[in-house]
């Protein structure tokens with residue numbers, strides 16, 4: 001059996017773990033990343049967490065084949081360099097992961113890097129609802145909207161590893177300006193954070209879950225929920241026309257409301273897709289776990305470095 005280290009770098013915590021070639025997790029650790037408001041840079045905390053789990057692997061007498069990193073923000077997967085794209089994290093750019101890691105650990109381990117939305121999607125296809133589909137789109141609704149697109153059984157990387165960033169697809173004539181320069185980006189219109197923001201702007205102080213709970217009785221909530229499903233339908237229609245997937249898998253806390261939620265998105269997508277494109281596309285709820293980031297990072301490593 002081969003073993004790998006997975007490191008999932010998030011804005012508030014770093015999850016690290018040892019994962020086998022069949023995706024079994026032997027050990028995980030969580031390291032707080034935001035404990036001093038980033039006075040300790042996120043990258044420094046990541047290096048410490050990586051060294052820590054590497055030491056643990058030695059204690060367990062496990063030979064580590066390599067390390068897969070899942071990175072918040074944008075990472076150049078060819079060069080293994082963090083490019084940025086995450087305005088809320090200071091000094092999160094121009095980081096050469098391999099170079100820094102070699103110096104810090106004192107040994108040269110092979111690594112791969114992938115952005116966090118892609119790694120979550122890869123885990124979902126390895127072990128979750130997207131399993132068995134060669135052409136499938138997995139996306140997560142949360143603070144933003146991120147995704148992974150699989151074509152012919154492979155994650156679509158694009159030229160530098162940025163592909164699948166469906167949150168910046170323009171789907172409406174919106175008001176909020178996005179850092180990408182557009183208004184009307186999918187995540188600005190229909191992420192959990194932004195629909196809650198739209199509620200607050202209309203005088204409804206409520207969280208994402210409550211919004212759906214009251215949407216039958218409250219006229220403002222009802223309108224926002226209708227709009228939410230409409231936006232997801234438009235976005236999925238775009239994706240189906242471009243990529244012709246066999247399945248759409250939807251994750252994120254807000255999707256945990258049961259099958260009716262997925263069915264509503266499906267109904268809306270049908271209104272925005274040519275019938276013969278829509279026929280046979282399966283809509284599923286993701287089964288993503290908290291460990292999806294590090295598991296997906298390891299799977300990306302195996303597929304990239306060993307196949």
Ligand SMILES: [Zn+2]
Pocket residue numbers: 167168169178179180181182185
């Ligand atoms: Zn945008």
